[in-house]
Amino acid sequence: MTSVPRIDVDDPDVDMDHAQRLLYRGTPFTGEVAEYQDEQLISLDEYTEGVLHGKSREWYRDGTLRSEGTVRDGRAWGEFKEWHPNGTLRSRKYFDSSPASLREEDTWDEQGAALTSWRRDNG
Template identity: 70%
Template sequence: MTSDKARIDIDDPEVDMDEAQRLLYRGELFSGEAVEYVGEKLISLDNYTDGMQNGLSLEWYEDGTLRSEGTVRMGLPCGEFKEWHPNGVLASRKVFDEDGTTLREEFTWDMSGQPLRSWRLGGA
């Protein structure tokens, strides 16, 4: 089954940003998936609605290892965001309010998985 979403390469010369930092494709606000490649390797995929990042956001290292994953709602992070070290070990986990204005939790780990930082809003 194929997706009906429009998909553009973010490096396409017809991709631009307007003064409000909204994504344009051929002069129009873009809705769909914007992808980026290094050579033949997909390294990022972001969803857009009317020029604003909106939906799943994914990044990969060039070897295909997942680099980051999270959800954006109309340009703001919402819910859980995760990042991984190149060796696949979880590097950070952040949790945002659903409106994207407040960071609720942040945890970070070194490349061997040892905790570096553990923080929750209100210290709970």
């Protein structure tokens, strides 16, 4: 099994080009891009040829999952979830491939009580 390259977003060899692609040592990067705060992993994103493409995850400083979802060609795609610091689901969003891609959104408070529910009309 081949290991996936991982770089730190704060590495001095990381840059962006005019097309907003992530570069590592001058080349569009393919692999995982991590962000750390005081040595604690707080985000991990997958890139292909310098473009956000794949899993996208964030954590609170205590290691609790904060959000996760999938990105295709730099745009949210499918289900994205966010959690409150106590681990309770905060929101669930669903994106499709259309230009106005947010199709559904539900939110909850820290106790898990539903706050909002929204669906975009297909018409």
